[in-house]
Amino acid sequence: MPTREQLLDAALRTLNDDPTASLAQIAEAAGVGRATLHRHVASRDDLVRELGDRSLDRWEETQRASGLAEAVADGGDEAVRACLREMFPRLVADAEDYGFALTDSFLVSEPRLAARTADLEAGEVALWRAAQAAGVVRGDVPARWCMHAAYGLLVASRDALRAGDVARRDLADLVLTTLLTGIAGEPTSTTTTPKGGAR
Amino acid sequence: MPTREQLLDAALRTLNDDPTASLAQIAEAAGVGRATLHRHVASRDDLVRELGDRSLDRWEETQRASGLAEAVADGGDEAVRACLREMFPRLVADAEDYGFALTDSFLVSEPRLAARTADLEAGEVALWRAAQAAGVVRGDVPARWCMHAAYGLLVASRDALRAGDVARRDLADLVLTTLLTGIAGEPTSTTTTPKGGAR
DNA sequence: CTCATATGAGACATCAATGTCTCATATGGA
DNA sequence: TCCATATGAGACATTGATGTCTCATATGAG
Numbered sequence: 001m002p003t004r005e006q007l008l009d010a011a012l013r014t015l016n017d018d019p020t021a022s023l024a025q026i027a028e029a030a031g032v033g034r035a036t037l038h039r040h041v042a043s044r045d046d047l048v049r050e051l052g053d054r055s056l057d058r059w060e061e062t063q064r065a066s067g068l069a070e071a072v073a074d075g076g077d078e079a080v081r082a083c084l085r086e087m088f089p090r091l092v093a094d095a096e097d098y099g100f101a102l103t104d105s106f107l108v109s110e111p112r113l114a115a116r117t118a119d120l121e122a123g124e125v126a127l128w129r130a131a132q133a134a135g136v137v138r139g140d141v142p143a144r145w146c147m148h149a150a151y152g153l154l155v156a157s158r159d160a161l162r163a164g165d166v167a168r169r170d171l172a173d174l175v176l177t178t179l180l181t182g183i184a185g186e187p188t189s190t191t192t193t194p195k196g197g198a199r
Numbered sequence: 200m201p202t203r204e205q206l207l208d209a210a211l212r213t214l215n216d217d218p219t220a221s222l223a224q225i226a227e228a229a230g231v232g233r234a235t236l237h238r239h240v241a242s243r244d245d246l247v248r249e250l251g252d253r254s255l256d257r258w259e260e261t262q263r264a265s266g267l268a269e270a271v272a273d274g275g276d277e278a279v280r281a282c283l284r285e286m287f288p289r290l291v292a293d294a295e296d297y298g299f300a301l302t303d304s305f306l307v308s309e310p311r312l313a314a315r316t317a318d319l320e321a322g323e324v325a326l327w328r329a330a331q332a333a334g335v336v337r338g339d340v341p342a343r344w345c346m347h348a349a350y351g352l353l354v355a356s357r358d359a360l361r362a363g364d365v366a367r368r369d370l371a372d373l374v375l376t377t378l379l380t381g382i383a384g385e386p387t388s389t390t391t392t393p394k395g396g397a398r
Numbered sequence: 399c400t401c402a403t404a405t406g407a408g409a410c411a412t413c414a415a416t417g418t419c420t421c422a423t424a425t426g427g428a
Numbered sequence: 429t430c431c432a433t434a435t436g437a438g439a440c441a442t443t444g445a446t447g448t449c450t451c452a453t454a455t456g457a458g
Contacts (some may be wrong), residue, residue: 001318018304019304021442022445022446023445023446023447024445024446026214032405032406033405033407033408034406034407034446034447035405035406035407035408035447035448035449036404036405036406038407038447038448039404039445042447043446043447044445044446044447057385059248061221064219065396073283073357086277103216103302105218105219109214112327113239136272136383137382137383138382138383138384141377142359142364142365142371142383144359144362144364144365144384145355145365145373145377145382146382148355148356148359148364148365149355149377149382151353151355152351152352152353152354152358152360153348153351153352153357154269154351154356155350155351155354156344156347156348156351157347158345158353159350159351160341160343160344163343163347165343165344165347166341166343166347174340176342177381178340178344178348178378178381179377180381180382180383180414181380181381181384182246182376182377182379182381183337183340183344183345183348183379184336184337184379184380184382185337185380192407193325198202203416221414221415221416222415222416222417223415223416231435231436232435232436232437232438233416233417233436233437233438234417234418234435234437235434235436237417237418237434238418238434238435241417242416242417243415243416243417263430319449
């Protein structure tokens, strides 16, 4: 007798694994009859909509818990860096848990979800602008490119994790380091807390 | 009276725009009857398979034209850098033209396409290993992470282009610079040809 | 124990996409 | 002109997913 939350969790896991899974597969994975599934969600679109909302809730919570708004308001380089350090481990986890939402096309065709997405993207862009103003990020790249690049590396992190190419505990650092300093030279330690105090 | 190639091109454009487009939509976009479409491809799976093969052909050609194998065999840092400079503009164009292949799940479920993909990925990984050996890329990141990161930034480039956030002519440089030196510090000019001779 | 409620199994109709088929027409060459 | 071939339009059956419904059963509260 799974609760509604457990049922949605099972659906999420199934859709992460195979975004084209049928409702029958989802119900089976949840250990529940197909009719029972329909007693909780009216239709497949309803289900996907709800999971999409949960994924955006999660993203919103990540922005909140990372102090994104405060970092933008503060504007200091250390505040921005601290926000990034807080945010990326969460984003990487979000990308793993809600992987299907990273690419599902239904989510962008749903106006309300698209609008929420745009709002949250605007928050990210604001952070990148602040990062540029604080000198944490170069000023000669479009702030929206920073957002797209971060998103792309989250897709990469999900794929790397699935392929078993990177250990989970290394992933968040790897993503943020790659984004900020690339894979070429030495990392200029923006992601790990400075040991000596090289602030 | 579109030729087979033109028809597949139209199908590709349509599927890039909407990966869930029906055969009726594809036929309409090609300016052709649904029956005529079926005279060229036996089934939807056939069509997607063929487009998947074309996308892999394109990737293969990109590796060849960029001299990937030669760069790996050479192993020198300048050879590797030259290969990267050749390859990324092509990859960015490939990602734009075959965008749907970047994420379509059917392509990985098709064993032959999955095998070809694995082969081509192995080529990329070989290049990243060579880049590490030549000191072009840090040695402390998994070579396969370099591959995933490159892929993720190609997804980002496609999205940025669609959203109109980056000019097409800037995109390849932006992707390669971001991958190699990140968005934080000054770019250490691995992507643009050195002016003075600062090899 | 008794009853109300939720569930599982499955029947059922619906729907959209798909693949096949036919036929009238157009096109292009002999 | 005459003929062969390719096409467009559309009818048709099939298929798989979907959404609704019923009924027997289990479970839990009273």
